[in-house]
Amino acid sequence: MAKNYRKYKNKLPESIMDEIKEKTEGMSDTRVNKVLKEAFNEYRKMRVNSGESVGLVGAESIGEPGTQMTLNTFHFAGVAEMNITVGLPRIIEILDARKTIKTPMMEIFLKKPWSTGKNIKQLALSIKESRLKDILVDITVSIVDSKIELKLDDEKMKEIGIINSKVVSALKKQFKKASIKKKDDIIMIKHKGKEDSMEDVYKIKEKIKDVYIQGIKGITQVLPVKRNNEFIIISAGSNLKKILKLKEVDGTRTTTNDIYETAGVLGVEAARQVIINEVNKVIEAQGLNVDMRHVMLVADTMCFSGEVNGITRYGIVSEKASVLARASFETPIKHIINASLAGEVDQLNSVVENVMLNQPVPVGTGLPGLITKVK
Amino acid sequence: MTAEIYLNGKYIGEAEDPITFIEQFKSERRKGSISFNCNVGYDEKADTILLNSNEGRAVRPLIVVKDGIPMLTDNHLKQLEKGELNWNDLVKQGIIEFLDAAEEENALVAFTEKELRTEHTHLEISPMDMLGLCASLVPFANHSPTPRVNMGSKNQKQALGFYAANYLVRMDMDVNLLHSPQTPIVRTMMHDIYGDQNHPSGQNIIVAVMSYDGYNMEDAIVINKSSVDRGLARSTYYRPSVAEELRYSGGLVDEIGVPDKEVKGYKSEKDYRLLENDGIIYPEAKISEGDVIIGKTSPPRFLSSLDEYNLAAATRRESSVAVSHGEKGIVDFVLITENEEGNKLVQARIRDQRIPEIGDKFTSRHGQKGVIGLLVPQTDMPFSASGITPDLIFSPHGIPSRMTISHMIELIGGKVGALAGRYIDGTIFHSEKEADLRKELLSLGFRENGVETLYNGRTGETYKAKIFIGNMYYLKLKHMVANKLHARARGPIQLLTRQPTEGRAKEGGLRLGEMEKDTFVAHGASLLLKERFDSDNTRVPVCEKCGLIAIYDSHKNRSYCPICGDNVEISNIEMSYAFKLILDEFKSLCVYPKLGLANKY
Numbered sequence: 020m021a022k023n024y025r026k027y028k029n030k031l032p033e034s035i036m037d038e039i040k041e042k043t044e045g046m047s048d049t050r051v052n053k054v055l056k057e058a059f060n061e062y063r064k065m066r067v068n069s070g071e072s073v074g075l076v077g078a079e080s081i082g083e084p085g086t087q088m089t090l091n092t093f094h095f096a097g098v099a100e101m102n103i104t105v106g107l108p109r110i111i112e113i114l115d116a117r118k119t120i121k122t123p124m125m126e127i128f129l130k131k132p133w134s135t136g137k138n139i140k141q142l143a144l145s146i147k148e149s150r151l152k153d154i155l156v157d158i159t160v161s162i163v164d165s166k167i168e169l170k171l172d173d174e175k176m177k178e179i180g181i182i183n184s185k186v187v188s189a190l191k192k193q194f195k196k197a198s199i200k201k202k203d204d205i206i207m208i209k210h211k212g213k214e215d216s217m218e219d220v221y222k223i224k225e226k227i228k229d230v231y232i233q234g235i236k237g238i239t240q241v242l243p244v245k246r247n248n249e250f251i252i253i254s255a256g257s258n259l260k261k262i263l264k265l266k267e268v269d270g271t272r273t274t275t276n277d278i279y280e281t282a283g284v285l286g287v288e289a290a291r292q293v294i295i296n297e298v299n300k301v302i303e304a305q306g307l308n309v310d311m312r313h314v315m316l317v318a319d320t321m322c323f324s325g326e327v328n329g330i331t332r333y334g335i336v337s338e339k340a341s342v343l344a345r346a347s348f349e350t351p352i353k354h355i356i357n358a359s360l361a362g363e364v365d366q367l368n369s370v371v372e373n374v375m376l377n378q379p380v381p382v383g384t385g386l387p388g389l390i391t392k393v394k
Numbered sequence: 395m396t397a398e399i400y401l402n403g404k405y406i407g408e409a410e411d412p413i414t415f416i417e418q419f420k421s422e423r424r425k426g427s428i429s430f431n432c433n434v435g436y437d438e439k440a441d442t443i444l445l446n447s448n449e450g451r452a453v454r455p456l457i458v459v460k461d462g463i464p465m466l467t468d469n470h471l472k473q474l475e476k477g478e479l480n481w482n483d484l485v486k487q488g489i490i491e492f493l494d495a496a497e498e499e500n501a502l503v504a505f506t507e508k509e510l511r512t513e514h515t516h517l518e519i520s521p522m523d524m525l526g527l528c529a530s531l532v533p534f535a536n537h538s539p540t541p542r543v544n545m546g547s548k549n550q551k552q553a554l555g556f557y558a559a560n561y562l563v564r565m566d567m568d569v570n571l572l573h574s575p576q577t578p579i580v581r582t583m584m585h586d587i588y589g590d591q592n593h594p595s596g597q598n599i600i601v602a603v604m605s606y607d608g609y610n611m612e613d614a615i616v617i618n619k620s621s622v623d624r625g626l627a628r629s630t631y632y633r634p635s636v637a638e639e640l641r642y643s644g645g646l647v648d649e650i651g652v653p654d655k656e657v658k659g660y661k662s663e664k665d666y667r668l669l670e671n672d673g674i675i676y677p678e679a680k681i682s683e684g685d686v687i688i689g690k691t692s693p694p695r696f697l698s699s700l701d702e703y704n705l706a707a708a709t710r711r712e713s714s715v716a717v718s719h720g721e722k723g724i725v726d727f728v729l730i731t732e733n734e735e736g737n738k739l740v741q742a743r744i745r746d747q748r749i750p751e752i753g754d755k756f757t758s759r760h761g762q763k764g765v766i767g768l769l770v771p772q773t774d775m776p777f778s779a780s781g782i783t784p785d786l787i788f789s790p791h792g793i794p795s796r797m798t799i800s801h802m803i804e805l806i807g808g809k810v811g812a813l814a815g816r817y818i819d820g821t822i823f824h825s826e827k828e829a830d831l832r833k834e835l836l837s838l839g840f841r842e843n844g845v846e847t848l849y850n851g852r853t854g855e856t857y858k859a860k861i862f863i864g865n866m867y868y869l870k871l872k873h874m875v876a877n878k879l880h881a882r883a884r885g886p887i888q889l890l891t892r893q894p895t896e897g898r899a900k901e902g903g904l905r906l907g908e909m910e911k912d913t914f915v916a917h918g919a920s921l922l923l924k925e926r927f928d929s930d931n932t933r934v935p936v937c938e939k940c941g942l943i944a945i946y947d948s949h950k951n952r953s954y955c956p957i958c959g960d961n962v963e964i965s966n967i968e969m970s971y972a973f974k975l976i977l978d979e980f981k982s983l984c985v986y987p988k989l990g991l992a993n994k995y
Contacts, residue, residue: 076916359985370915377927377970383918 023048027055031062070386072370074320077313081298084307085110109301113294116321116329118279123257125238128272134249142267143241143252144179148234151186151227154179158224165220167227169206181233193230194223235261259284282327290327294318341365343372397436399443412436412443416500419445424458424488435496444496453492454523455485456503456516464507464517465489490519521823522583530584532759533807533820534800542798545761553757553869554629555595561632565729565741569632570748570872572596573625578759578867579811580804582821596869597627598812601758601805602776602784602848603793603862606768614767615756616787618775622750626785627870631746632726635715637688639738646693648713650674650740653691659712661686666714674740675725682722687742688715715742719901720880722746753875758866760801762792776848776857783851784863801866806831806844808865813838892930892971903929930971938963941988943977965991 024036031039039058043051067073088107104112104121112120128134133142157170171186187206190199200207208227240255257275262268263284275281276297282290295311295318302309320335321328328334332349339345342358342365357363367373370380379385397412398405409415416436422428433453435444458465466489473479484490493501493516503516510517522530528547529535535543554572558564561571575594578585599621606616617626639648651673652666665686668679673689681687691710717723723746733739748754750766757763775783793802800820807818810831819826836842845860880898887894894903906926914923935944937955939962944955953964967989980987 070918072915072918075912079912079916355980355985359980364990374911374923374927375970375976376973377924377931377968379920379924380915381920382915383920384922385918385920385924 023051023055027059030059031055035062070383072382073316075370075382077316080309080313081317084302084305084309087307088305105301105304110298113278113297113301114317114321114330116278116327116331116334120277122255123237123275123277123280125252125254125257125259125262125275126273127252127254127262128269129250129252129267130269133267134251134269136245136250139243139250139252141178141180143243145233146235146238146252146254146262146265147179147241148236148238148256149179149181149232151190151230151232154181154186154232155228158228160220160224162217164209165217167208167220167224169208169227171204171206173204179233186232189230189232190227193226197223238262278327287322287325287327291318291322294321294327339369341367341369341372343367343375344369347371347375397441397443399445401445402448406445409443412441415443424491426486426488430485430492433492433494433497435494436500446494446496451494453494455490455492455519456501457519458489458491459504459510459514459517462510462512462514464510466517491516520583522821525822527584527588530582530822532800532822533578533580533582533818534803534825535822536825537799537803538760538801539797542761542796543800545763546757546759549757549761549763549871550595550759550869552871552873553595554872556593559592562727565634565743566632567634571630571632572870573628573630576867579865580807580818580820580867582819582825584821596867598808598865599626599785599868600782601786601788601864601866601868603788603790603802603805604776604848604857604859605789606770606776606787609768610764610787610789611767611791613764613789613792615764615789616768616770617750617756617766618772618783618785619769620772620775621785622769627750627754627756627868629748629870631723631748631874632743633721633723633746634741634743635687637690637715637740638733639690640692641735641737642693647737648690648692649710650688650690650738652689653710653712653714656709657691657712658694658709661712661714661716665716674728674730675742677725677728679725681717681725681744683717683719686714686716687725687744688740690714717744718899720898748874748876750870751875753879755871755873756786757869757871758788758801758804759869760798760804762788762796762798762801763871764788764792770851772851774851776851776861778846778848778863782863786868790862802844802862803828803831805862805864805866806835808867809840809844809863810834810838812865813840887930891975892932894929927970931968932971932974933966933968934974935964936967936989936991938965938991941990942981943974967991 024040027036035058039054043054046054085107088110103124108121127146129139129142133139151169154172154175155169156172157168159168159170160166161168171183176182176186183201183204183206187199187201190197190206190208194208198209200209208223235258237258238254238256242253242255243250244253245251257277257280259273259275259277259280260283262273263270274293274296276293278290278293278297281293295314298314298317299311302314317330321330324335324338328338330336336345336348339348342354342363346354346358365372367376367378368381370382373380373385396408396410397415399407399409399415413436416434419428419432419434423430423432429447431453432445432447433451435446436442437444466484470479470484470489474484481490485492501515502513503518504510504514505518505521507517518524525535526547528550529543531550532538532543532546535546538546554570556571556575557569561569572595574597576597577590577594578596579598581590605611610616622628637650639650641647652669652671653660653673661684665684666689668675668681668685668687669689670676675681675685675687690713692713694709694711721744723744725742726745727743729741729743731739731741750769752766752769755763755765772783776787777783792798804820806828807820807826811818814834818831832842832844835844840846841860843862844864845862848857848861848863849855850857878898882894882901882903885894885901885903896902896905911923914920914926935946935953936942937944937958939958940955942955942957944953944964946953952960954960955962955964977987977989
């Protein structure tokens with residue numbers, strides 16, 4: 020039995036071998052052998068032939084459905100508060116590897132017991148970035164003694180789980196020179212030090228409104244939802260680093276749709292997976308059918324240098340070896356001048372250069388050469 | 395409340411009471427003390443009065459309404475009919491006035507007289523006048539979606555017809571004339587207004603809505619060949635050729651006449667055979683590609699070079715006007731005159747009869763255009779019990795998605811009109827009612843819904859389905875395949891790049907573009923791709939030492955490098971001429987493109 024498996028050990032990938040082992044448990048030797056043989060033949064058939072222009076076929080396979088996407092005008096989805104970029108703009112955003120994306124989003128998975136729905140609303144709201152103005156009912160300036168009085172909304176405070184003293188300490192942190200007093204449910208602020216002109220007081224008033232109270236910076240909206248019998252939190256805005264530090268969060272499954280953030284926090288391999296997932300999400304939402312491997316190839320190309328590069332003239336195109344290929348994309352003059360200054364040599368190894376020279380391109384039938392002995 | 399007043403955008407003053415001011419302005423205009431070309435608009439929010447009298451504003455006429463009663467009375471209409479009043483009188487009397495966009499903002503316009511209330515300020519003269527000329531030529535247009543009406547009116551602009559009665563003495567470029575044009579049976583008010591009787595642009599033909607062996611799928615149409623033989627949609631294409639005796643510096647002139655054989659660029663005797671002694675072709679001469687219409691020679695281009703080589707007999711250049719590639723015809727009319735500068739001017743008009751053929755474009759007036767897919771002899775066309783065969787078969791698949799109901803109503807209307815011997819009014823919003831048309835069709839002895847039992851022209855079997863058949867006004871459009879068909883195997887190339895020329899007029903190649911190239915690469919058809927791009931392939935001698943292009947001296951049959959001299963290896967390299975060109979351009983920019991030569995394998 021083991022002999023059979025050993026024979027195919029390096030011929031089939033491990034994951035397939037494991038699956039076969041599991042499925043063929045208890046079968047006779049000859050049958051197992053037959054299964055392995057079939058599996059190997061099937062696997063060999065599925066492999067890409069050498070000389071196949073995978074990149075171009077991938078580009079066409081993603082590009083063709085892309086032209087249909089432009090025609091569909093469903094580029095935004097969701098309710099008014101939570102807009103998500105989808106469709107062609109999102110694809111462009113991903114493939115260009117934009118540093119700041121239009122609608123950053125997170126899917127925050129939770130550990131038990133929070134994932135069963137315990138205090139889910141409070142948890143969500145505590146994650147959300149809150150500023151003073153969110154819990155403010157009234158703010159008045161007394162002109163006589165240049166005092167600012169704040170009145171807070173108790174209900175809203177309860178909702179996001181914050182108490183008066185916390186607000187006061189947050190204010191104290193921000194305005195170290197001011198005296199802050201609490202009287203019943205009114206907070207009084209008086210600026211010490213220099214003589215305050217009215218203008219300054221009003222400036223402070225505006226500043227107070229923006230005082231950070233609690234939550235995670237960058238998370239502008241939260242939405243607890245139930246997915247597959249467990250509660251997760253979907254957020255608009257993204258801050259992976261800080262979210263992962265929370266004790267309630269299941270860091271192994273929590274994701275963001277920001278490629279750069281993922282690359283920074285979890286590394287380039289995770290970024291590659293985010294690219295694949297995000298592109299697939301768009302393609303699936305549009306009801307299109309693109310083979311996974313094309314997307315994977317694109318993601319690999321974007322990430323193989325160890326950092327995320329977009330498919331732009333600054334990204335992976337600038338890494339092309341051939342001067343002529345780069346020049347035939349955008350900004351030809353720049354590339355030619357730089358190449359002439361550095362004395363670059365074009366080895367003519369790729370498609371575009373050879374089309375320009377009218378030489379057979381090194382793919383498919385252009386790949387093999389015929390060698391004969393000349394007497 | 396004082397409102398600012400602007401005249402043509404410039405501040406001129408203020409009005410204490412804007413409403414009274416405007417009312418006064420309007421009444422003065424209606425009296426005629428202010429020109430009817432002036433308009434006044436009131437912007438309530440900004441509290442400004444906008445007076446406009448400048449040119450270029452779009453204005454439209456409306457009937458003035460006072461207290462819910464239109465100023466235009468039956469009395470006026472009677473006087474108009476008798477010719478005692480005209481349009482300008484009505485404008486002068488303040489019964490009809492022109493509103494611009496600004497004044498329209500303050501007006502409440504009733505669509506019909508019925509809906510008039512006291513608040514209304516104006517009444518539409520006719521609902522039709524919200525459409526332009528072309529759009530109002532679409533019959534029953536209120537039964538079709540707007541985009542289709544729009545397309546229908548666009549198509550009518552391209553229709554062949556009878557554009558001018560003096561066409562025989564005109565020398566217009568690119569003229570098409572339809573033979574035996576007809577005025578439509580189903581017409582709109584606009585047809586009478588613009589004089590369609592004098593300038594018809596289509597023909598009333600029998601249309602059946604059915605499939606014919608799939609030759610009318612995807613907007614194709616099947617046409618009765620026998621109808622075509624009888625002259626259906628036949629047209630003539632006119633195109634003048636022009637030659638001028640231009641004057642050049644040094645007293646040199648062009649000369650119209652049969653060129654001498656010594657002339658530079660002399661074509662061949664055969665090409666000049668149709669010219670008479672004055673160098674101009676005779677009328678009714680049958681001409682085809684390459685034949686010279688007007689013989690002409692021009693003085694040599696560079697005079698100085700002549701002196702140098704002392705060639706006394708100046709070799710003149712051939713500059714005749716010949717029939718261009720792919721064209722043919724008959725000389726229709728020859729005109730000899732002079733231009734503004736007094737130079738001799740010769741024009742020869744070529745005529746070519748265009749009989750409908752597969753690929754010619756036709757349309758009804760409802761944005762239902764199509765090209766001929768098949769010409770079928772009458773013997774094979776379906777026929778009805780009364781012996782009617784359709785001239786044209788239109789595919790039913792063109793109807794549901796486009797929702798052109800007006801197309802189908804016209805078919806019924808045309809049938810009624812043809813049978814009853816009268817015109818049918820299809821004016822938008824007050825056309826004859828569909829129900830009435832159906833009733834009349836029934837009384838004429840046909841099914842009220844326009845369908846008939848048809849018989850297969852080839853087998854004689856009855857079709858299981860009843861076929862919707864009737865009379866429609868069809869237009870032949872100016873896009874004819876004869877002007878568009880193009881193919882090339884070999885042909886002219888561009889001087890600079892040595893690549894094939896572009897466009898049909900220059901007998902150009904059909905481009906295999908970037909994305910088409912990608913498909914070859916995707917299939918791995920590398921060598922086929924190379925072959926397709928071989929059109930500008932060249933062999934270039936390259937110096938192996940300096941990597942620059944060397945020179946081949948065919949007299950001495952040797953190659954040498956202009957930089958490294960004779961004693962270097964020089965290899966011939968195949969490359970596209972475009973690449974050789976870019977290497978030259980690099981050199982002109984002081985970039986050294988050094989070619990490194992090595993064996994590929």
